[in-house]
Amino acid sequence: MSKSENTEVTNNEAESVKDEKKLKFILDKVKDHSEICPVRDVIHRISDKWSLLSILALGTHGTLRFNTLKREIGDVSQRMLTVTLRNLEEDGFVSRKIYAEVPPRVEYQLTDLGEGLMQQALQLAEWVNAKLPQIVSSRKEFVKKA
Amino acid sequence: MSKSENTEVTNNEAESVKDEKKLKFILDKVKDHSEICPVRDVIHRISDKWSLLSILALGTHGTLRFNTLKREIGDVSQRMLTVTLRNLEEDGFVSRKIYAEVPPRVEYQLTDLGEGLMQQALQLAEWVNAKLPQIVSSRKEFVKKA
DNA sequence: CCGGATCCAATCGGATACTG
DNA sequence: CAGTATCCGATTGGATCCGG
Numbered sequence: 001m002s003k004s005e006n007t008e009v010t011n012n013e014a015e016s017v018k019d020e021k022k023l024k025f026i027l028d029k030v031k032d033h034s035e036i037c038p039v040r041d042v043i044h045r046i047s048d049k050w051s052l053l054s055i056l057a058l059g060t061h062g063t064l065r066f067n068t069l070k071r072e073i074g075d076v077s078q079r080m081l082t083v084t085l086r087n088l089e090e091d092g093f094v095s096r097k098i099y100a101e102v103p104p105r106v107e108y109q110l111t112d113l114g115e116g117l118m119q120q121a122l123q124l125a126e127w128v129n130a131k132l133p134q135i136v137s138s139r140k141e142f143v144k145k146a
Numbered sequence: 147m148s149k150s151e152n153t154e155v156t157n158n159e160a161e162s163v164k165d166e167k168k169l170k171f172i173l174d175k176v177k178d179h180s181e182i183c184p185v186r187d188v189i190h191r192i193s194d195k196w197s198l199l200s201i202l203a204l205g206t207h208g209t210l211r212f213n214t215l216k217r218e219i220g221d222v223s224q225r226m227l228t229v230t231l232r233n234l235e236e237d238g239f240v241s242r243k244i245y246a247e248v249p250p251r252v253e254y255q256l257t258d259l260g261e262g263l264m265q266q267a268l269q270l271a272e273w274v275n276a277k278l279p280q281i282v283s284s285r286k287e288f289v290k291k292a
Numbered sequence: 293c294c295g296g297a298t299c300c301a302a303t304c305g306g307a308t309a310c311t312g
Numbered sequence: 313c314a315g316t317a318t319c320c321g322a323t324t325g326g327a328t329c330c331g332g
Contacts, residue, residue: 039278043274
Protein backbone atom coordinates (compact mmCIF):
# COMPACT_ATOMS: atom_id res chain seq x y z
CA MET A 1 0.00 0.00 0.00
CA SER A 2 3.03 2.32 0.04
CA LYS A 3 3.29 4.86 -2.71
CA SER A 4 6.14 3.51 -4.84
CA GLU A 5 5.04 -0.09 -4.68
CA ASN A 6 4.98 -2.48 -7.57
CA THR A 7 5.01 0.10 -10.31
CA GLU A 8 7.92 -1.34 -12.26
CA VAL A 9 9.02 -4.64 -10.83
CA THR A 10 11.80 -5.91 -13.04
CA ASN A 11 14.06 -7.94 -10.78
CA ASN A 12 13.35 -11.56 -10.07
CA GLU A 13 13.85 -11.37 -6.34
CA ALA A 14 10.91 -9.10 -5.83
CA GLU A 15 8.77 -11.33 -8.00
CA SER A 16 9.68 -14.47 -6.13
CA VAL A 17 8.80 -12.83 -2.82
CA LYS A 18 5.50 -11.85 -4.29
CA ASP A 19 5.03 -15.37 -5.63
CA GLU A 20 5.64 -16.87 -2.24
CA LYS A 21 2.92 -14.77 -0.70
CA LYS A 22 0.56 -15.59 -3.52
CA LEU A 23 1.39 -19.23 -3.09
CA LYS A 24 0.52 -19.38 0.59
CA PHE A 25 -2.58 -17.31 -0.02
CA ILE A 26 -3.84 -19.63 -2.71
CA LEU A 27 -2.83 -22.73 -0.80
CA ASP A 28 -5.11 -21.66 2.00
CA LYS A 29 -7.94 -21.10 -0.43
CA VAL A 30 -7.44 -24.47 -2.03
CA LYS A 31 -7.21 -26.22 1.32
CA ASP A 32 -10.42 -24.70 2.49
CA HIS A 33 -13.21 -27.19 3.01
CA SER A 34 -15.63 -25.04 4.93
CA GLU A 35 -17.07 -22.89 2.17
CA ILE A 36 -19.81 -23.82 -0.20
CA CYS A 37 -17.83 -23.38 -3.36
CA PRO A 38 -14.09 -23.69 -2.77
CA VAL A 39 -11.48 -23.48 -5.45
CA ARG A 40 -11.03 -27.23 -5.48
CA ASP A 41 -14.65 -27.70 -6.42
CA VAL A 42 -14.31 -25.69 -9.57
CA ILE A 43 -10.95 -27.14 -10.52
CA HIS A 44 -12.32 -30.61 -10.03
CA ARG A 45 -15.31 -29.84 -12.17
CA ILE A 46 -13.35 -28.49 -15.10
CA SER A 47 -10.92 -31.36 -14.95
CA ASP A 48 -13.31 -34.18 -15.56
CA LYS A 49 -13.14 -36.21 -18.71
CA TRP A 50 -15.01 -33.95 -21.11
CA SER A 51 -15.22 -30.41 -19.72
CA LEU A 52 -11.92 -29.15 -21.03
CA LEU A 53 -12.51 -30.69 -24.43
CA SER A 54 -15.96 -29.11 -24.65
CA ILE A 55 -14.60 -25.72 -23.68
CA LEU A 56 -11.82 -25.85 -26.23
CA ALA A 57 -14.20 -27.00 -28.95
CA LEU A 58 -16.63 -24.18 -28.19
CA GLY A 59 -13.78 -21.72 -28.03
CA THR A 60 -12.59 -22.82 -31.43
CA HIS A 61 -15.94 -22.73 -33.18
CA GLY A 62 -17.80 -19.97 -31.37
CA THR A 63 -21.29 -21.42 -31.37
CA LEU A 64 -22.23 -25.05 -31.74
CA ARG A 65 -25.36 -27.13 -31.70
CA PHE A 66 -25.51 -30.20 -29.53
CA ASN A 67 -24.85 -32.83 -32.14
CA THR A 68 -22.27 -30.74 -33.94
CA LEU A 69 -20.36 -30.40 -30.69
CA LYS A 70 -20.76 -34.11 -30.11
CA ARG A 71 -19.27 -34.92 -33.51
CA GLU A 72 -16.52 -32.37 -32.98
CA ILE A 73 -15.38 -34.02 -29.76
CA GLY A 74 -15.76 -37.38 -31.38
CA ASP A 75 -15.96 -40.10 -28.78
CA VAL A 76 -18.17 -38.60 -26.12
CA SER A 77 -21.45 -40.29 -25.33
CA GLN A 78 -24.71 -38.40 -25.54
CA ARG A 79 -25.28 -38.72 -21.85
CA MET A 80 -21.86 -37.45 -20.77
CA LEU A 81 -21.98 -34.47 -23.10
CA THR A 82 -25.34 -33.49 -21.64
CA VAL A 83 -24.06 -33.84 -18.09
CA THR A 84 -20.89 -31.94 -18.89
CA LEU A 85 -22.70 -29.08 -20.56
CA ARG A 86 -25.17 -28.78 -17.68
CA ASN A 87 -22.32 -28.52 -15.22
CA LEU A 88 -20.54 -25.91 -17.28
CA GLU A 89 -23.78 -24.01 -17.63
CA GLU A 90 -24.38 -24.17 -13.91
CA ASP A 91 -21.04 -22.52 -13.19
CA GLY A 92 -21.66 -19.88 -15.84
CA PHE A 93 -19.01 -20.99 -18.32
CA VAL A 94 -21.39 -21.93 -21.09
CA SER A 95 -24.66 -20.43 -22.26
CA ARG A 96 -27.48 -22.49 -23.69
CA LYS A 97 -30.05 -21.08 -26.07
CA ILE A 98 -33.13 -23.04 -27.03
CA TYR A 99 -34.99 -22.17 -30.23
CA ALA A 100 -38.63 -23.17 -30.36
CA GLU A 101 -38.52 -24.92 -33.69
CA VAL A 102 -39.09 -28.33 -35.13
CA PRO A 103 -36.74 -30.05 -35.16
CA PRO A 104 -35.54 -28.38 -31.98
CA ARG A 105 -32.29 -26.45 -32.06
CA VAL A 106 -30.08 -25.76 -29.08
CA GLU A 107 -26.98 -23.65 -29.38
CA TYR A 108 -24.12 -23.59 -26.97
CA GLN A 109 -21.38 -21.01 -26.65
CA LEU A 110 -18.86 -19.82 -24.14
CA THR A 111 -19.77 -16.94 -21.89
CA ASP A 112 -17.18 -14.26 -21.11
CA LEU A 113 -16.39 -16.20 -17.98
CA GLY A 114 -16.02 -19.35 -20.05
CA GLU A 115 -13.62 -17.63 -22.42
CA GLY A 116 -11.51 -16.60 -19.48
CA LEU A 117 -11.49 -20.16 -18.28
CA MET A 118 -10.50 -21.33 -21.71
CA GLN A 119 -7.52 -19.01 -21.73
CA GLN A 120 -6.37 -20.50 -18.45
CA ALA A 121 -6.93 -24.04 -19.66
CA LEU A 122 -5.14 -23.24 -22.89
CA GLN A 123 -2.06 -22.08 -21.04
CA LEU A 124 -2.03 -25.23 -18.98
CA ALA A 125 -2.50 -27.41 -22.04
CA GLU A 126 0.29 -25.63 -23.88
CA TRP A 127 2.64 -26.04 -20.96
CA VAL A 128 1.84 -29.74 -20.70
CA ASN A 129 2.30 -30.16 -24.41
CA ALA A 130 5.67 -28.43 -24.28
CA LYS A 131 6.82 -30.65 -21.42
CA LEU A 132 5.46 -33.91 -22.81
CA PRO A 133 8.87 -35.24 -23.88
CA GLN A 134 10.22 -34.77 -20.37
CA ILE A 135 7.17 -36.38 -18.82
CA VAL A 136 7.22 -39.34 -21.16
CA SER A 137 10.89 -40.03 -20.52
CA SER A 138 10.32 -39.69 -16.79
CA ARG A 139 7.63 -42.35 -16.99
CA LYS A 140 9.97 -44.66 -18.84
CA GLU A 141 12.68 -44.20 -16.23
CA PHE A 142 10.14 -44.92 -13.53
CA VAL A 143 9.17 -48.31 -14.88
CA LYS A 144 12.82 -49.20 -15.34
CA LYS A 145 13.48 -48.50 -11.67
CA ALA A 146 10.53 -50.61 -10.60
CA MET B 147 7.57 -15.91 -40.98
CA SER B 148 7.98 -12.49 -42.58
CA LYS B 149 10.72 -10.24 -41.31
CA SER B 150 8.75 -7.70 -39.27
CA GLU B 151 6.51 -10.24 -37.62
CA ASN B 152 5.57 -10.29 -34.01
CA THR B 153 8.33 -8.03 -32.77
CA GLU B 154 6.09 -5.56 -31.01
CA VAL B 155 2.55 -6.82 -31.09
CA THR B 156 0.45 -4.32 -29.27
CA ASN B 157 -2.91 -4.54 -30.98
CA ASN B 158 -5.46 -7.10 -29.95
CA GLU B 159 -6.31 -8.23 -33.43
CA ALA B 160 -2.92 -9.74 -34.07
CA GLU B 161 -2.98 -11.46 -30.73
CA SER B 162 -6.39 -12.94 -31.29
CA VAL B 163 -5.28 -14.35 -34.62
CA LYS B 164 -2.32 -15.94 -32.90
CA ASP B 165 -4.57 -17.23 -30.16
CA GLU B 166 -6.89 -18.83 -32.64
CA LYS B 167 -4.06 -20.78 -34.21
CA LYS B 168 -2.77 -21.82 -30.82
CA LEU B 169 -6.27 -22.86 -29.87
CA LYS B 170 -6.78 -25.17 -32.83
CA PHE B 171 -3.29 -26.54 -32.41
CA ILE B 172 -3.85 -27.39 -28.77
CA LEU B 173 -7.36 -28.66 -29.40
CA ASP B 174 -5.92 -31.23 -31.76
CA LYS B 175 -3.37 -32.26 -29.17
CA VAL B 176 -6.00 -32.58 -26.48
CA LYS B 177 -8.35 -34.49 -28.74
CA ASP B 178 -5.67 -36.97 -29.64
CA HIS B 179 -6.37 -40.46 -28.38
CA SER B 180 -3.80 -42.37 -30.36
CA GLU B 181 -0.60 -41.52 -28.50
CA ILE B 182 0.64 -43.13 -25.35
CA CYS B 183 0.82 -39.99 -23.31
CA PRO B 184 -1.53 -37.31 -24.60
CA VAL B 185 -2.11 -34.00 -22.96
CA ARG B 186 -5.37 -35.19 -21.45
CA ASP B 187 -3.57 -37.92 -19.59
CA VAL B 188 -1.35 -35.50 -17.76
CA ILE B 189 -4.09 -32.99 -17.11
CA HIS B 190 -6.27 -35.76 -15.76
CA ARG B 191 -3.53 -36.94 -13.50
CA ILE B 192 -2.79 -33.57 -11.96
CA SER B 193 -6.45 -32.86 -11.50
CA ASP B 194 -7.30 -35.72 -9.19
CA LYS B 195 -8.34 -35.08 -5.64
CA TRP B 196 -4.93 -34.59 -4.00
CA SER B 197 -2.28 -33.90 -6.65
CA LEU B 198 -2.76 -30.17 -6.86
CA LEU B 199 -2.89 -29.82 -3.10
CA SER B 200 0.30 -31.83 -2.71
CA ILE B 201 2.09 -29.76 -5.30
CA LEU B 202 1.05 -26.49 -3.71
CA ALA B 203 2.05 -27.71 -0.27
CA LEU B 204 5.47 -28.82 -1.49
CA GLY B 205 5.90 -25.57 -3.37
CA THR B 206 5.12 -23.63 -0.21
CA HIS B 207 7.42 -25.55 2.10
CA GLY B 208 10.23 -26.67 -0.16
CA THR B 209 10.94 -30.08 1.31
CA LEU B 210 8.57 -32.19 3.37
CA ARG B 211 8.58 -35.58 5.02
CA PHE B 212 5.67 -37.89 4.42
CA ASN B 213 3.79 -37.34 7.64
CA THR B 214 4.50 -33.63 7.70
CA LEU B 215 3.02 -33.35 4.24
CA LYS B 216 0.09 -35.45 5.37
CA ARG B 217 -0.60 -33.13 8.31
CA GLU B 218 -0.14 -30.11 6.09
CA ILE B 219 -2.81 -31.25 3.67
CA GLY B 220 -4.98 -32.25 6.57
CA ASP B 221 -7.66 -34.66 5.47
CA VAL B 222 -5.86 -36.93 3.07
CA SER B 223 -5.67 -40.62 3.89
CA GLN B 224 -2.35 -42.37 4.11
CA ARG B 225 -3.11 -44.50 1.14
CA MET B 226 -4.16 -41.69 -1.16
CA LEU B 227 -1.16 -39.56 -0.32
CA THR B 228 1.13 -42.48 -1.17
CA VAL B 229 -0.66 -43.10 -4.45
CA THR B 230 -0.68 -39.42 -5.33
CA LEU B 231 3.03 -38.98 -4.61
CA ARG B 232 3.92 -42.05 -6.65
CA ASN B 233 2.01 -40.72 -9.62
CA LEU B 234 3.64 -37.32 -9.34
CA GLU B 235 7.01 -38.98 -9.03
CA GLU B 236 6.34 -41.13 -12.08
CA ASP B 237 5.69 -38.06 -14.20
CA GLY B 238 8.78 -36.34 -12.84
CA PHE B 239 7.04 -33.61 -10.88
CA VAL B 240 8.20 -34.73 -7.45
CA SER B 241 11.46 -36.25 -6.24
CA ARG B 242 11.65 -38.74 -3.40
CA LYS B 243 14.71 -39.19 -1.25
CA ILE B 244 15.00 -42.08 1.17
CA TYR B 245 17.41 -41.81 4.08
CA ALA B 246 18.59 -45.12 5.53
CA GLU B 247 17.81 -44.34 9.13
CA VAL B 248 15.67 -45.69 11.92
CA PRO B 249 13.04 -44.51 12.06
CA PRO B 250 13.06 -44.18 8.27
CA ARG B 251 12.90 -40.72 6.79
CA VAL B 252 11.60 -39.92 3.32
CA GLU B 253 11.72 -36.42 1.94
CA TYR B 254 9.67 -35.11 -0.94
CA GLN B 255 10.24 -32.00 -2.98
CA LEU B 256 9.26 -30.55 -6.30
CA THR B 257 11.56 -31.03 -9.26
CA ASP B 258 12.15 -28.19 -11.69
CA LEU B 259 9.42 -29.66 -13.82
CA GLY B 260 7.16 -29.79 -10.78
CA GLU B 261 7.83 -26.15 -10.01
CA GLY B 262 6.84 -25.26 -13.53
CA LEU B 263 3.65 -27.22 -13.11
CA MET B 264 2.98 -25.45 -9.84
CA GLN B 265 3.26 -22.09 -11.53
CA GLN B 266 0.65 -23.18 -14.04
CA ALA B 267 -1.61 -24.56 -11.35
CA LEU B 268 -1.16 -21.43 -9.31
CA GLN B 269 -2.34 -19.26 -12.16
CA LEU B 270 -5.39 -21.40 -12.64
CA ALA B 271 -6.17 -21.39 -8.92
CA GLU B 272 -5.77 -17.63 -8.75
CA TRP B 273 -8.07 -17.14 -11.67
CA VAL B 274 -10.70 -19.42 -10.16
CA ASN B 275 -10.39 -17.67 -6.83
CA ALA B 276 -10.84 -14.28 -8.48
CA LYS B 277 -13.95 -15.48 -10.31
CA LEU B 278 -15.51 -17.36 -7.40
CA PRO B 279 -18.15 -14.69 -6.70
CA GLN B 280 -19.36 -14.90 -10.30
CA ILE B 281 -19.38 -18.67 -10.23
CA VAL B 282 -21.23 -18.88 -6.93
CA SER B 283 -23.92 -16.49 -8.08
CA SER B 284 -24.25 -18.38 -11.34
CA ARG B 285 -24.89 -21.57 -9.40
CA LYS B 286 -27.57 -19.89 -7.36
CA GLU B 287 -29.30 -18.61 -10.48
CA PHE B 288 -29.16 -22.08 -11.95
CA VAL B 289 -31.02 -23.73 -9.09
CA LYS B 290 -33.62 -20.97 -9.17
CA LYS B 291 -34.31 -21.67 -12.83
CA ALA B 292 -34.70 -25.39 -12.15
C1' DC C 293 7.95 -43.38 10.29
C1' DC C 294 6.67 -44.79 5.86
C1' DG C 295 4.16 -47.23 3.48
C1' DG C 296 2.03 -52.01 1.12
C1' DA C 297 -2.26 -54.96 0.86
C1' DT C 298 -7.00 -55.73 1.16
C1' DC C 299 -11.80 -54.71 1.38
C1' DC C 300 -15.60 -51.79 0.42
C1' DA C 301 -18.57 -47.58 -0.64
C1' DA C 302 -19.29 -43.84 -3.74
C1' DT C 303 -18.82 -41.72 -7.95
C1' DC C 304 -17.91 -41.67 -12.98
C1' DG C 305 -18.84 -42.87 -17.40
C1' DG C 306 -20.57 -45.97 -21.40
C1' DA C 307 -24.56 -48.54 -23.87
C1' DT C 308 -29.06 -48.78 -24.81
C1' DA C 309 -33.85 -47.65 -25.13
C1' DC C 310 -37.29 -44.21 -25.12
C1' DT C 311 -39.58 -39.16 -25.55
C1' DG C 312 -41.14 -34.19 -27.01
C1' DC D 313 -32.62 -32.90 -32.85
C1' DA D 314 -31.84 -32.90 -28.22
C1' DG D 315 -32.33 -34.80 -24.75
C1' DT D 316 -34.14 -38.33 -20.31
C1' DA D 317 -34.05 -42.86 -17.87
C1' DT D 318 -32.06 -47.07 -16.62
C1' DC D 319 -28.67 -50.42 -16.13
C1' DC D 320 -24.06 -51.74 -15.44
C1' DG D 321 -18.94 -51.94 -15.53
C1' DA D 322 -14.82 -49.24 -14.31
C1' DT D 323 -12.44 -46.12 -11.48
C1' DT D 324 -11.69 -43.47 -7.26
C1' DG D 325 -10.94 -42.97 -2.69
C1' DG D 326 -11.48 -44.15 2.39
C1' DA D 327 -10.75 -47.53 6.47
C1' DT D 328 -8.27 -50.90 8.37
C1' DC D 329 -4.71 -54.12 9.17
C1' DC D 330 -0.04 -55.39 8.63
C1' DG D 331 5.25 -55.03 7.81
C1' DG D 332 10.19 -53.06 7.43
